[in-house]
Amino acid sequence: MPRTIVTHWQHAPTGATGSRDAHCLYPGVPVAIDMQKRVGRNRIIYNGPAAIWPEGLPMGNGDLAAMAFQPADSLCWGLTKSDVRDLRHPVVPWCDHPTIRRIFENEHNHLLTDQINEEEWDFRTYFPCFLPAGGLWLSALHQGELAVKRQVLDLYQAQHTLELVCGGQVTSFVYADANVLAIRLTGMNGRRLRLRFGPEAVEPGHAGDDNSPTAQLIRKEIFRRQLRHWQPDQGRLQVDYADGHRTLLMLQIRGATLGFSQPDANEATVDLQADTVDILMTIATSRQGAFLQRRASLLLETAWQRNVDRLLADHHNCWHERWSRSAVHLPQRILESLWFYASYTMASSSRGAYPTPLMSAWNLRLDQPYGGDFHNNINSQMCYWPLPAANHADLMPPFLKHFWSVIPEMEMETRRVWNLPGIKVPFASMGRGIDHWGVGYWRYELFVSAWLAQVAWWHYEFTGDRQALLQFGWPLIQGVAEFYMAYLETDPATGKLSLPLTKLCEDTMFNVVPAQRLVRDAGLDLTAVHSHLRDAAQAADVIGQPQPAARYRSALANLNPLPVVGGEFSPAPAMAMDVPVSHPYQLAAIYPAGLVTQLGPASLLPIAQRTLAQVWRCSSRVSIGQPDTGRLRWNDDLSMGWIATARAWMGDGDGALDALLNGWVTSTLKTNGFLTEQSRRPSERSAMGWMQNQLCGLANGINEMLLQSHSGVIQIFPALPGTWTDVSFVHLVARPGVRVSARRSGGIIRWVVLSAEKQNTVCLRNPWPGQALESLAVVDTSFPDVLMPVAANDAGHLLLTILPNQPLMVVPKDRLPLEPVIDAPHDDGIEPWSFTGPIPLRPGDPQPDGTWTSWWGKP
Template identity: 25%
Template sequence: MKYCLLFLLLAGPWAYAQPAPQHNLHFSTLAAVWDEGIPLGNGTLGALIWQKGDHLRFSLDRSNLWDLRPMKGLNRPEFRYDWVAQQVQQNNYALVQQYFDAPYEAQPAPCKIPGGALEFDTRLWGAATDVQLNIATAECRVQWKNGVTLRTFVHATQPTGWFRFENIAPDFVPQLRAPQYTGNKDQAAGGSIAGDDLARLGYTQGTINVHGQTILYRQPGWNGFTYEIAVTWKRPGPGILEGTWSISAHYPRQPATPAANVVRSASATTYANAYTQHTHWWQQYWSKSALQLPDSTIEKQWYLEQYKFGSVARSHTPVITLQAVWTADNGRLPPWKGDVHNDLNTQLSYWPAYTANHLEEAASFTNWLGKTKAAGEKYTRQYFTAAGLNVPGVQTLDGQAMGGWIQYACSPTISAWLSQHFYWQWSYSMDTAFLRRQAYPWAKATAQFLESVTRPQANGKRQLPISSSPEFNDNDISAWSYQNTNYDLSLMKYAFRTAQEMATALSLPQEAAHWQTLEAALPPLALGTDQSLQIKENTPYTTSHRHFSHLMSIYPLGLLHWENGAADQAIIRRSLQVLDSIGPQGWCGYSYSWLANLKARARDGEGAARALQTFAKAFCLPNSFHANGDQTKSGYSGFTYRPFTLEGNFAFAAGVQEMLLQSYAGYIHVFPAVPDSWKEMNFRDLRTQGAFLVSAGRTGGQTDNITIRATQGGKARLLLPFHTWIISGEKGVISRKVKDGFMEISFRKGGHLTLHNGYE
């Protein structure tokens, strides 16, 4: 009876899986700047709700609004890895910068571009008194002093946004505002962080036409590209205005449904009906996983990150770019052109998806990489003159290189890092078809490239011609090394190792043996005399830096395992001690998110929680957007600027999950890195490698229940967190075996097992 009661108490919080009201955004007034607006999105469309002067403003965006003109200079015959290596050797690096770095700053495009805005005149309403984002339903509600109310959402599965006003005057109508693409092109450069003025794109200003209760805006772009925004509305009752909007992108030879047709079709239904369809998707999304923590700040931020992830990722939508569907609405291009940054930005953006059980949304990354793979293969032949696959570190929406700091913009190990997401998508789903059709072909082509581009040395070890560690020494010639940096070395080891594992799973023993041989031919990681990971051999980490690229072997790659014992533990512990001792002067917000994951792998729950708290407190805007710099100016970083990017947000969520559940070492470990003060907590349906869903709870500082569900069947290995236990439920369990503190369970597909602490 005791354990039945305990089970009911633990199950109580999960009676419904939706976020709680305390996780919502709630303000007493509308934001006065675009990047603090209420964010809405569906992976294709996005909106930010805020107040611009005396008008309510919806900043409208679409993920594939891009100026895709080629970056000048990258068609030069010198655009080759071996030519760059020659210039480094000849101490002529200024020429490399002139050819391949300077154009990124000098040219406004290729780049992500904004859509436009809806505005509503609120001068007669008084101030907004209540602004809420309900993240469970992805709906924003606003109330004004005079009683006017607004409800608005971006439809979860349709390319439409909706709005409904109540208590408005009969003549109230929306207004469509176009971005200003005309102006002084010669004096409008803002650089990659501030963003160039839109006038530098050289577009002819689009036209806005009003036809009854419909407004249509068409904007021509580069080389035949156009986009269209349409909004239509109706008055279903006294004092009510209900409307819908959409954006369509039109590229030559790529048919797309015009936005006018989309809103015409959508307007046949009602706000209420569309809202019901919309909330069904979000109910399913939130049902995938949940958690409760004793730290309300970290818990709320985790839910806000899950909300934003659900707003920007779908299996059929483009990759998450720097700002995804929330491009700057300030008359300028977004920070760093809003591009596809594989320096770490795309990778960190998908870190939390797998454990949070959002594999379908995570597929937006691997599917997009598959669609642009041919462009990557062409780039590999052009720049590296090598076989196999590597992709640019800075890309356009269609996979073309954009230049920039050549060390990471054209790094030889980009595809190796991206291969981790193919590996994770497979290992967390155990989808053999995905492994055969997508994951292994990517991993194999990447391994073939690395075999081609590396050269055996006199000592028999393989070496890149030149290597770097982003973003150490920035774009200076000193950033290059004739030794493998730990960054490149870790990624090469990982690429060969995962290719071997995938080949083995597909019963390809000869290929697996070949990749194993190549991994063995790589030199060991560079360690200092104190056993800390260095940037490269004889180059310790001595200056605070935002990018922890030398620590890749700890996280995310997991080549060094705390579970391996004293040797690996010493390296991990000492490397993080050095990182802490140098301090955060050079860190950004995402550095703290990454640090939380590193600390969790080192079993330092206190350190992980502290990093997460700092991120949420100092590096986020009121709407939870990651602003890169320390917004409190409290010494958490030397950067105090505020360019908005998303990777720090999503890496934060991954850090929370690493504290609660780890499976990378070949077994399930619940609550591996939580602070001692976290006595009461639980989580539901976090996913592990091997395709198991795990739920667990703690009471009084002790783990007292674990449930494992097998989505595919197979063997799960569990590190038992209690000495004695009660089996309170099981189905589809073939066998159980306990040895040395581990329980190995063989499941049929759909099987489950629930254990409770025996409280010996």
């Protein structure tokens, strides 16, 4: 995250031209998008206050985040910052792998994991944890003075606006390129308010905070000292934490005067003396360096010199650049809105020192679930799955750099706990390379290492950034591969390589059959080793390391096959798929491993299809009070997005839409655009929390319905639902770093445009399979009157050579010449988004039942 304020909008997004107030033009693409209308109509509107913080509306710049909410007679901004966290390691004597294996296998003490849980889990294991950075409260001295009439979160402009009953207005935004929260109050001249700020984002016991016993213990444990100081135009709060780090919250005000009984008082009064009053606030941390007060003062001084109007203009331009990178148009308005919302939340939370935390940057609890950690057994990765394909790969470096930075600690822990070389990625971590849970069998989720390294490999596949692969990706990819190579041993039953001790993931059978808690070759872990050795060999080829590549391929060729029982991928050898599990792990061979897709191999296609068809029956996630129809059994923080993506990779667009819309959005959508952790009736969702990976999993499913590029083949609209006759996208990205745009209207694909910054030869699955190659035209858009010859390989895929920054259009000849299209969607005035589900997937289908109507917006 830049620490200096940019002076102007320096450049347009790659491949797009135009100013903030003009249409975005994409070279070679016959469409001009009014991005302000396309994104802006997806604003979130409340016709009243957000009385508790879980209903609040989020803002952020990738490092500093704010959640705006309004308890009675107050306006509140709860703040978080990516590097405000406790990094202490719990002092717990963890049991190492050789000991667990000896006791479990030789002594047959299958209750060992229960004993370890009891010994290794207590309040101390809550740390390390993600922490709120502070809170700012403006309170009325008289009842009703700050009553909220209406509020809007404008996604396009990334700003929040409150309309007050008294006629005043409050606008706030987290400046895109510096850690400054700006608040502007207008129409309130002559009023007096109360101002407070503190180290917590929510007052304990108020506005949705239950002040739990754990929170009370954390409060005593974490905060060591708080120093406040008020001046007539400034307030600051220094917070010293138990792990040795320090933060400084600094606030400055113009157009008003602060009054206080003494310089270190807990609060101040604000006398508004102008029609426009501006407040700027920043947070400096010792993790970024010394001289906190000096750094905070200089940052705010620079901001005042530019003034809030110019900051807001620059802020809008930065977000226009973000939105101009890509766009989609979907028939289901709610899915389109959530796709943009996923990009908004990731751009608002993944540009700082650390990746996006599990509970998102806007969870304001002091006692966040799981400590707000990085859950590396899919949640962390799912946050980053959609970014490269959505043309937001620039948001991935915090993920890559963080896990690269803790490689030495991960290697040390791997040697200490496993007595093996390489890297075993922690199941759960927070700013360090140590598994801060450590609890018993959870460390045997071996797949977490492969999936985390896979994000680094995908970054290269979509961007072609060899330097980033060499510096950040390869050390992690190689380390994980070396751990697997050392952990593999010969299976006495097959003579092939196998994983001697692995975990059946989150299975309820743990509580029923202790002897099966740890097994040989759990399907998910074995699948991950298959895919990782494949990817590691390819990565070694890219960076010129033939010896590791040969070793990995040799081991891969001698690895036990994936367990299959009853014609379906199974959790473990000789174990039927219908054991109750909490997530659909049997789909891993399809996604994200990509060992089988709709393109093959033929031997695995029927297994994958049968697994997808039968996966519903084995879920253990049935929420309390949920209709037991089978439809929603997987409805938790990640499963529906995963199922949708797997269905898309198998070409089932209707199934993907059913999972996302009818299965997920219908029963989890909150008023502020997030999705609840598990399905609940609308009346029960208000105070529920959420996880960041939910929005990203949904966006990822949409990406894969529109564009796929696995198996060396680019596929346009590979998994469209039957009702999606009018759909388009601009500048989504396919492997190997090719920007793709396409439009379908009236059920017919009209055109496809491909471009790249580097020369690439790609295979494009024929978007018009019923038409002969002679009827298609390939056009270099720089020379639209010259038709290039169409070449194809033996599989019938089009072979295209794309030169740098010279877009190619593929289109049926009978549709030439093309007329440019203006994409400026009408603002339909829906306030806010409107969705009632479930919906029939095909014309003539009966209305689905067994799910709840979604709830969107506050009355």
